[in-house]
Amino acid sequence: MRLFVAGLRKLVRRPATWVTFGLLVGLLALIYLAVGATANQAGAGGGARQGKLLVTFPGAYTLLLSFILGLGGLFAMIYGAAVAGSEWTWGTLKAAVARGESRSRYQLVSFATIGLMVGIGLLVAFGIGIVVAVIAAGLASVPTTGLDDSATIQTFPDLLLRGWLALGEACALGFAIATLARSQLAGIGVGIAAYFGEQFARIFLPEIVQYLPFSAANAVVATTRTAAASGDPAASLARLEPNAALAVVALWLIGALVVTAIFTERAEISG
């Protein structure tokens, strides 16, 4: 428990935590406000319809969450890589091991603290996103009558838990890659390459890529409606059913943590 609490304290103090969260929320706000401000100027085209759909409640809730999971997945992976890589780069893992701490326990507890921070970040970003979406709806002259749709609101716990798992998976991948590379930069670099590589490969190998981590994570909260409304050209391509995606995401997450634990246990620590 003291390791967990110390881990949380480290993350709260860490500038990367706030920079990552700030970037996510900043981009979210920027895009939503831009959509809201331009929705009426775009005429009667498809872009305007999609823009208005983005800020039309209650559908806006799911779209917002999908948006957070898309961009947030990348940020969560970078964040996980940054935290894990720095333990090697700064030699702080070495210090803990030399004090007799269990290597795998240290890593798994570290990940648990990151997972909690990511969960809190998701909740706060979702809350801020709703506020921004309401403002954007006002700018786009879209009524917010669906804001208190109880049927949708009742799905929030399920959607947010799924979203948390999806972000946790991305985070665990970054964590595992940085652990294998023993470096922040290598972890972040390889993670970003994997993220965009998967987006690119989705065009050519959709049947395979749907099982890959980021695609599966996107499918966890996706519905037919959100996929169509997202405007993503790849949305019409193969996509796992949400519960199947959830299982795939859980496997990726567990696999990444197992690899991290085994590698750390066996690693020769220097530097």
Added chain:
Amino acid sequence: MTDGLALATRGLQKRYGTRLALAGLDLSVPSGVVYGFLGPNGAGKTTTMRLLTGLIHPDAGSIEVLGRPFGRGDRRHLFDVGALIESPSFYPYLSARENLRSIAASGARTTRARIEELLELVGLRERARDKVQTYSLGMKQRLGIAAALLSDPQLLLLDEPSNGLDPAGIVAMREMLRQLAQSGTTVFVSSHILGEVEQLADVLGIIAAGRLVREGPIGDLLSGEGRVRVRVAPAEVAAARGILDALADGPTARVEGDDGWLTLAISGDRAAEVNRSLATAGIYASGVEAGNDLESLFLELTAGEDAASHEGTFFGAAGTGGSRPTGPGTAR
């Protein structure tokens, strides 16, 4: 195998690829002493430290820490060990106090009072709230020593602890380590700063090319490494050499350069006897120096052991200089 020893290794081997870093290291570190672990660059000091703290694992051989075997599954034995290995490791964005709290969250339990006590001990109390990234190398080193002392260890492993410290900091650290040893803590200090180790250590272990080449109480080691240097008129060097060789029961007097200095490998306590013998023979020394020289001992034991590990010209200059023993057998 190790009664009365705080730390022992037997036949310790470690290989990195094709390079043999440790080739059967046998260390015996008595309890409650300051043990100076000396060796040239690349001799295996840091590898040994990593093995002793479980950061890496040996290919062969055994380690005993505080009387208990220390292997892969024995990490809890390190709860009684404090270590500063290579450079001190901290979160740069946290303060000194927060770093110590974070480190204290792993391994053995540590109270907050202990953290405050250590900040005071290493002289960082005033700067305890400043981020470590603003610290000088010496301050980080002091914080590293504080971190090593967090669990009030019975065995303290320090790798180049005076690195970056100013002269006052070195003196303070030396006094602190001596006090720890007096209170029963075993202090194992790896260094290549011979003067520092000579002032600090009770027992010495010298490693070269991954093997222990000498170990024992520093007094005993240096008493066997005495030097008496005398200066006579250049014209009398040959005659003086004959007299000195007779004193040492063998041809051991070396002529240094052409300014009349001769070095005799006998105990420094016999300097007066040397002077008297020369005077009796009608040779009057214009200078006599006596001493037990760790530097000479170190160079003698380590020169040529692993030439590949000594890079650059410094070693060559030291090893071939006229006033230094150049290899085993030269002065023994």
